[in-house]
Amino acid sequence: MRDLLSTKSTYSMTSREFFDVLWEKVYLNEDFKILENEKNFKTHVLETSKEFIVYADIPGVxxxxxxxxxxxxFLVIAIKRAETNAKSDxxxxxxxxxxxxRRMFYVPDIKIETIRYTLEKGELALSLQKNLKKSD
Incomplete structure (x- = not known):
């Protein structure tokens, strides 16, 4: 891995060299892994007139x-993935x-007792019914 403060000035680098160094320093550096957001699973949140629907991709869970x-x-979805490789591998x-x-979502005023979910083929689907208050 190259050092950004090497003897070669970043001004005298070719654009290819500059981006190679940038890639190594930011993407491949263990200190910056959080930039990848690798732990967070992908979600899709929908709102209808009667409910919130949350889809989450959590393969292997x-x-x-x-x-x-x-x-x-706040709705919190937490998962744990265990390593499956044998120690000798x-x-x-x-x-x-x-x-x-975990992922956290602000979902106001729902009926807690109506929360339903399915987990099939690595996709979590949550249904959260809204607490519809009737106006006088």
Whole structure:
């Protein structure tokens, strides 16, 4: 890995060299892995007149490794992925994330008792019914 403060000035680098250094320093540096947002799973949140629907892509997660909570108008989806490789295996390349992560969504005024979910083929689907108050 090259050092940005090497003897060659960034002004005398070709654009290819500059972006190679930038790639190495930001993307490949372990200190900056948070920029990749690799732990967070992808979601899609919809709102209809009667409910909120949340879809989350969580491949490889079983129901027992999934926690769904709702408190103070926040929906929290937490997952835990366990590493599956045997200790004797040698990893050559790994882009998978193992461990715990969560996503939090502000979802106001829902009927907690109506929260329903399904987990099929790595997709979580949550239905959150709105608490529809009738006006006088």
């Amino acid at each position: 079983d129901k027992q490794d999934l926690t769904i909570t709702y408190e103070n108008n 040698t990893t050559l390349f790994n882009e998978r994330y193992y461990g715990e992560t």
